Amino acid sequence: MNLKLAVRNLFxxxxxxxxxxxxxxLGIGANAAxxxxxxxxxxxxxxxxxxxxNRRNTGAGVRAGNDARCCNxxxxxxxxxx
Numbered sequence: 001m002n003l004k005l006a007v008r009n010l011f012x013x014x015x016x017x018x019x020x021x022x023x024x025x026l027g028i029g030a031n032a033a034x035x036x037x038x039x040x041x042x043x044x045x046x047x048x049x050x051x052x053x054n055r056r057n058t059g060a061g062v063r064a065g066n067d068a069r070c071c072n073x074x075x076x077x078x079x080x081x082x
Contacts (some may be wrong), residue, residue, distance in 0.1 A: 003046045
């Protein structure tokens with residue numbers, strides 16, 4: 001009985017029905033997006049063998065003996081021993 005009344009009221013007010021469906025869809029979509037981001041950033045392990053020992057090579061320039069053509073043209077070669 002109550003289900004019939006609810007369905008009848010939904011068809012009587014199509015604007016309210018559209019707003020309710022749209023808000024549910026946006027809420028479910030936002031929840032899924034936030035959980036997916038949280039899962040990728042915080043819950044999954046990094047795809048490396050030793051994540052605590054990762055280092056980023058940020059040298060000041062090209063070392064002596066290396067080919068300078070392989071690197072950025074702004075970098076100047078580091079002078080080697082005299």
